[in-house]
Amino acid sequence: MTRETIYRELGIDADVFAFGKKVEAELEDRFRTIDETAEYNQLKVISAMHACRVSEACLTGTTGYGYNDLGRDTLEQVFAKTFHTEAALVRPLIACGTHALAIALFGNLRPGDELLSVSGKPYDTLEEVIGIRPSRGSLAEYGVTYSQVELLPDGSFDLPAIKSAITDRTKLVAIQRSKGYETRKTLSVEQIGEAVACVKSVRPDIICMVDNCYGEFVERIEPGDVGADMTVGSLIKNPGGGLAPIGGYIAGTKECVENASFRLTCPGLGSEVGPSLTLNPSFYQGFFLAPVVTASALKGAVFAANIFERLGFPVFPDGQEERYDIIEAVTLGSPEGVVAFCQGIQKAAPVDSFVTPEPWDMPGYEDPVVMAAGAFVSGSSIELSADGPIRPPYTVYFQGGLTWPSAKLGILTALQCMKDKGLLTLPE
Numbered sequence: 462m463t464r465e466t467i468y469r470e471l472g473i474d475a476d477v478f479a480f481g482k483k484v485e486a487e488l489e490d491r492f493r494t495i496d497e498t499a500e501y502n503q504l505k506v507i508s509a510m511h512a513c514r515v516s517e518a519c520l521t522g523t524t525g526y527g528y529n530d531l532g533r534d535t536l537e538q539v540f541a542k543t544f545h546t547e548a549a550l551v552r553p554l555i556a557c558g559t560h561a562l563a564i565a566l567f568g569n570l571r572p573g574d575e576l577l578s579v580s581g582k583p584y585d586t587l588e589e590v591i592g593i594r595p596s597r598g599s600l601a602e603y604g605v606t607y608s609q610v611e612l613l614p615d616g617s618f619d620l621p622a623i624k625s626a627i628t629d630r631t632k633l634v635a636i637q638r639s640k641g642y643e644t645r646k647t648l649s650v651e652q653i654g655e656a657v658a659c660v661k662s663v664r665p666d667i668i669c670m671v672d673n674c675y676g677e678f679v680e681r682i683e684p685g686d687v688g689a690d691m692t693v694g695s696l697i698k699n700p701g702g703g704l705a706p707i708g709g710y711i712a713g714t715k716e717c718v719e720n721a722s723f724r725l726t727c728p729g730l731g732s733e734v735g736p737s738l739t740l741n742p743s744f745y746q747g748f749f750l751a752p753v754v755t756a757s758a759l760k761g762a763v764f765a766a767n768i769f770e771r772l773g774f775p776v777f778p779d780g781q782e783e784r785y786d787i788i789e790a791v792t793l794g795s796p797e798g799v800v801a802f803c804q805g806i807q808k809a810a811p812v813d814s815f816v817t818p819e820p821w822d823m824p825g826y827e828d829p830v831v832m833a834a835g836a837f838v839s840g841s842s843i844e845l846s847a848d849g850p851i852r853p854p855y856t857v858y859f860q861g862g863l864t865w866p867s868a869k870l871g872i873l874t875a876l877q878c879m880k881d882k883g884l885l886t887l888p889e
């Protein structure tokens with residue numbers, strides 16, 4: 462059986478297969494660069510594992526209070542070493558990325574302090590943590606004020622505006638690396654370094670925190686390499702490598718990480734308690750795999766950008782641009798397009814492939830949203846997934862793919878579903 466026949470059995474017709482093959486052939490150089498970055502980052506992780514003397518004993522876990530959890534403590538050193546920071550907190554008790562960011566903020570801010578976001582509006586779920594949208598238990602309720610500096614129209618930092626927004630009360634500056642679901646550009650680590658240097662030139666004691674979600678291992682450097690005091694993310698995105706079933710991390714200075722630990726558990730206990738349960742093997746192995754898994758997701762994003770760009774759909778980032786995160790936005794121009802795309806992604810998933818996603822009124826969203834996710838870990842977005850609100854201009858956000866062939870199948874199936882519904886025509 463040839464590759465083409467097995468695609469045929471999976472519902473991909475000859476035209477879609479041929480178009481995919483043509484586009485893929487043109488991406489050889491891009492893919493080689495992605496593989497080289499994965500190789501670099503893979504070696505970085507292995508070196509950290511060597512330096513921290515990861516042993517078989519680290520793969521066992523603790524229960525109860527989790528005192529002297531060798532696997533947990535060593536894993537935290539591995540994260541710190543990989544991200545070039547003094548310390549790290551990597552825990553299954555951190556429920557998600559938002560929780561990690563919340564404890565980083567609550568642990569390091571005190572009443573009367575001001576939090577300053579210098580990359581515009583933060584990720585949706587942080588609005589309630591900060592109290593931008595009034596919310597019970599927010600930082601605002603504890604007397605922490607908030608201000609924000611917008612990015613410039615070209616997506617770069619407004620350094621003069623950042624300087625003048627800093628006051629005596631500014632305690633922590635927040636920077637979000639990935640665009641998330643905004644239409645701005647994702648910031649490179651180098652750009653983030655310029656913003657950190659700018660903040661530190663005004664007052665070196667201001668804590669610079671980077672929301673690193675979706676950015677880990679996309680580049681060769683991470684925010685800790687350019688002076689960030691805290692780098693924060695989720696283990697069900699890039700650094701969990703698809704294996705971590707829960708968790709989040711904070712890597713940074715010893716003081717900032719300790720402060721966060723007193724919020725995660727409580728004052729006095731900090732990082733001394735909190736068992737790793739049975740999760741150490743998946744945390745270690747997931748982190749080990751993460752550079753290559755991230756590369757697969759990146760190839761999927763680049764492939765999707767080039768496929769849909771060639772068919773005349775606006776894509777963001779475009780097919781040629783340097784990438785700093787794994788999210789690809791494709792504007793399909795119609796509700797039917799968004800639904801068909803998501804149905805295609807679902808159809809190609811390893812889990813729940815027989816399910817047909819339909820738009821629904823999700824709590825907290827103004828418009829119906831359609832989502833495709835057939836993941837081993839519920840809600841994991843390092844796994845192949847897509848979602849789009851049913852509103853103009855009908856943009857679908859696509860990310861993940863634990864392996865490149867599975868990401869490719871997802872994109873070809875999305876293409877096929879749209880073609881079958883007459884929503885696109887392939888070039889001759």
Ligand SMILES: *Cc1c(COP(=O)(O)O)cnc(C)c1O
Pocket residue numbers: 557558559560584586637639640641672674675695
């Ligand atoms: C996903 C994400 C978060 C929040 O992570 P959750 O795990 O969904 O809570 C925060 N910031 C950005 C940029 C993200 O992409």
